[in-house]
Amino acid sequence: MNEQDKVGLGSLNELELYRLYESLYRIRRTEEKIADVYPTDKIKSPVHLSIGQEAVSVGVCEALEPGDYVFGTYRGHALYLAKGGDLKKMIAELYGKVTGCAKGKGGSMHLVDVANGVMGTSAVVATTIPNAVGYALGIKQQNRRNIVVSFFGDGAIEEGVFSESINFAVLKNLPIIFVCENNNYAIHSDIARRQSISEITDQVKPYGLPVRKIVDNDIFAIKNYVHSIATQIRQNNMGPVFVECMTYRWLEHVGPGSDFQLGYRSEDEAKKWMETDQLLRLQQYIKDEDRLQIEHAIDEEIEKAFEFAEQSPFPSEDELYTEIFKV
Amino acid sequence: MSREQTFTEAICEATHQLMEEDDSVFVMGLGVDDPKAILGSTKGLLDAFGPDRIFDTPLSEDAMTGVAIGAALAGRRPIHVHIRMDFLMLAMNQLINVAAKNHYMYGGQQYVPIVIRAMIGKSWGQGAQHSQALHSFFAHVPGIKVVMPTTPYDAKGCLVEAVSDDNPVVFIEHRLLHYQKGPVPQKLYRLDQGKARVVVPGSDVTLIGLSYMAIECFRAQKYLESKGVKAEVIDPVWLVPFDLDTIIKSVEKTGHLCVVDNGWTTCGFGAEIISQVIEKLQYKLHIKVHRMGFASVTCPTTTPLEDLFYPNARTIASSVYRLLKPEQSSWIPEEREDLKSVEFKGPF
Ligand SMILES: Cc1ncc(C[n+]2csc(CCOP(=O)(O)OP(=O)(O)O)c2C)c(N)n1
Ligand SMILES: [Mg+2]
Numbered sequence: 001m002n003e004q005d006k007v008g009l010g011s012l013n014e015l016e017l018y019r020l021y022e023s024l025y026r027i028r029r030t031e032e033k034i035a036d037v038y039p040t041d042k043i044k045s046p047v048h049l050s051i052g053q054e055a056v057s058v059g060v061c062e063a064l065e066p067g068d069y070v071f072g073t074y075r076g077h078a079l080y081l082a083k084g085g086d087l088k089k090m091i092a093e094l095y096g097k098v099t100g101c102a103k104g105k106g107g108s109m110h111l112v113d114v115a116n117g118v119m120g121t122s123a124v125v126a127t128t129i130p131n132a133v134g135y136a137l138g139i140k141q142q143n144r145r146n147i148v149v150s151f152f153g154d155g156a157i158e159e160g161v162f163s164e165s166i167n168f169a170v171l172k173n174l175p176i177i178f179v180c181e182n183n184n185y186a187i188h189s190d191i192a193r194r195q196s197i198s199e200i201t202d203q204v205k206p207y208g209l210p211v212r213k214i215v216d217n218d219i220f221a222i223k224n225y226v227h228s229i230a231t232q233i234r235q236n237n238m239g240p241v242f243v244e245c246m247t248y249r250w251l252e253h254v255g256p257g258s259d260f261q262l263g264y265r266s267e268d269e270a271k272k273w274m275e276t277d278q279l280l281r282l283q284q285y286i287k288d289e290d291r292l293q294i295e296h297a298i299d300e301e302i303e304k305a306f307e308f309a310e311q312s313p314f315p316s317e318d319e320l321y322t323e324i325f326k327v
Numbered sequence: 328m329s330r331e332q333t334f335t336e337a338i339c340e341a342t343h344q345l346m347e348e349d350d351s352v353f354v355m356g357l358g359v360d361d362p363k364a365i366l367g368s369t370k371g372l373l374d375a376f377g378p379d380r381i382f383d384t385p386l387s388e389d390a391m392t393g394v395a396i397g398a399a400l401a402g403r404r405p406i407h408v409h410i411r412m413d414f415l416m417l418a419m420n421q422l423i424n425v426a427a428k429n430h431y432m433y434g435g436q437q438y439v440p441i442v443i444r445a446m447i448g449k450s451w452g453q454g455a456q457h458s459q460a461l462h463s464f465f466a467h468v469p470g471i472k473v474v475m476p477t478t479p480y481d482a483k484g485c486l487v488e489a490v491s492d493d494n495p496v497v498f499i500e501h502r503l504l505h506y507q508k509g510p511v512p513q514k515l516y517r518l519d520q521g522k523a524r525v526v527v528p529g530s531d532v533t534l535i536g537l538s539y540m541a542i543e544c545f546r547a548q549k550y551l552e553s554k555g556v557k558a559e560v561i562d563p564v565w566l567v568p569f570d571l572d573t574i575i576k577s578v579e580k581t582g583h584l585c586v587v588d589n590g591w592t593t594c595g596f597g598a599e600i601i602s603q604v605i606e607k608l609q610y611k612l613h614i615k616v617h618r619m620g621f622a623s624v625t626c627p628t629t630t631p632l633e634d635l636f637y638p639n640a641r642t643i644a645s646s647v648y649r650l651l652k653p654e655q656s657s658w659i660p661e662e663r664e665d666l667k668s669v670e671f672k673g674p675f
Pocket of ligand 1: 075123124125126152153154155156157183185186187253357386388414417
């Protein structure tokens with residue numbers, strides 16, 4: 001066992017370790033199954049898969065409490081599941097069924113599970129960042145102890161609304177953690193082609209909030225850091241924190257396939273990330289018989305979720321006109 | 328005029344020729360120089376003109392629109408590309424408060440020759456934030472021209488016209504039109520702005536389709552033939568400036584007007600067309616009118632609801648039939664295989 005793993009494992013108990021593994025495994029297998037099913041065209045919705053990036057959502061969400069809230073992006077399957085979003089409802093949503101988490105009206109890019117604190121995901125980059133800030137403001141005004149986490153990609157930093165939101169969150173000392181999932185690309189565009197200051201944390205620091213960069217997708221480091229700041233925000237009224245998690249998207253920007261043939265990035269570059277896959281990393285530390293049991297149960301859960309989606313009805317015609325306004 | 332091109336090829340060729348002809352033309356936008364080249368519509372431009380004339384931008388629509396405006400003030404002619412019209416919502420301040428205003432507000436001392444290429448998504452679960460068609464927003468504001476061509480031929484000729492114009496032009500492309508093929512002359516040509524196109528002549532009803540809906544109207548016209556109804560199908564092509572004359576001429580003949588907008592009907596361009604026609608003809612003629620467009624809801628992703636959300640050839644034919652023959656029992660044609668994916672190509 002290397003030093004990093006020793007430190008990581010030392011920081012949690014067996015139950016916590018198992019939870020991390022379960023969550024990672026559930027997300028990976030679910031997305032693999034989505035990719036499998038995709039060619040059948042049953043999922044008539046663009047899908048932005050998180051395969052390779054799951055450790056960020058899982059590490060962060062496992063450090064939160066059930067009453068905390070997350071806001072995310074179109075690349076939201078991992079976040080939704082990591083935060084406890086209902087798997088059946090997610091798959092049904094992708095299938096456009098009335099039993100979906102948004103009754104089939106939202107699709108893959110607009111997952112939501114309010115009961116579990118998944119407050120929504122937007123197809124328009126950076127859009128949910130100020131909404132998360134506002135939610136944190138609301139929580140603070142009501143003297144609640146919960147925390148909001150805003151998830152976004154490295155591209156979102158470039159939108160004006162990101163800077164405007166960070167400024168306000170710091171100004172009002174709001175209970176929010178900003179999590180930037182830096183996978184180095186916005187679609188096919190390398191970050192170096194888009195940002196003048198090469199370190200995102202250097203861009204954010206001047207706003208006057210703690211910043212932290214976690215360079216290697218290390219799920220233990222992510223969980224531990226977020227847990228420590230979440231505790232401080234909860235207990236000491238600490239304000240916003242910015243966490244940059246370096247990670248890597250294995251598949252194409254949108255869709256189920258790989259895209260190395262396009263030539264904007266190399267397989268060589270990806271190799272390093274695939275070799276440090278957090279799922280495989282944790283796998284070694286779970287007892288074989290436990291692992292098989294966990295995996296078997298999750299495989300079955302996923303099968304059932306897809307069956308549920310297949311068998312659920314589409315929304316009826318009158319659903320088209322419901323929910324334009326709250327009545 | 329036998330050479331055929333897709334809509335995106337026509338746009339690409341027009342851009343290429345414009346850049347060759349005029350050094351001040353350049354292309355900017357998210358992904359314009361990436362391997363997919365905006366569905367091929369900017370393919371080869373990087374090789375031909377280098378990274379000063381075509382470049383990727385940060386994800387900063389607001390600032391980048393302001394930058395395009397600034398460059399235009401300095402004598403350049405930027406083409407700013409957005410793969411979804413929805414993203415223009417982040418750029419509204421610059422577009423509406425600056426681009427549309429400067430020429431007037433500064434007493435004619437400045438002008439802003441920018442072209443905004445904006446794409447409308449449809450179907451296959453694009454959903455709430457990737458399917459909006461907001462041409463009526465732009466047409467509402469004085470100082471911005473709006474064009475939404477349907478054929479490859481018009482795409483090329485109108486893009487050339489838009490880039491040559493000294494004002495901001497929002498150039499709207501429907502994603503379902505991108506792969507439609509049609510005849511496109513190789514040479515650089517310009518199509519007059521503010522000219523509608525009579526796609527099919529007819530005498531019983533004037534049927535106007537905006538952008539992709541022109542295609543559905545073209546199909547509807549074929550369905551209506553089977554009922555002996557002769558629809559005159561018109562594609563306005565330009566919303567600003569708008570060719571009212573062609574439409575007035577048609578309605579004077581038919582007395583019936585149905586506008587199928589590729590957008591929501593409330594406060595939409597369909598209402599605008601109908602008002603203008605009635606204002607002009609009300610003392611002369613008793614006109615029957617009908618508006619169609621997206622259902623007045625957010626676009627749902629699930630297919631059965633999405634199918635209801637959009638007008639299609641059959642629902643258009645059915646509505647037109649009711650408009651003409653309100654006393655008859657309602658009719659909706661059976662789907663015809665041969666009309667499922669019929670295209671209209673010109674030549675014109
Ligand atoms: C405002 C806006 N501009 C452009 C797009 C098109 N777009 C979709 S995803 C994307 C890249 C975003 O990159 P990043 O924030 O790094 O997230 P990632 O996809 O890498 O997870 C772009 C440019 C969009 N959805 N919204
Ligand atoms: Mg990214």
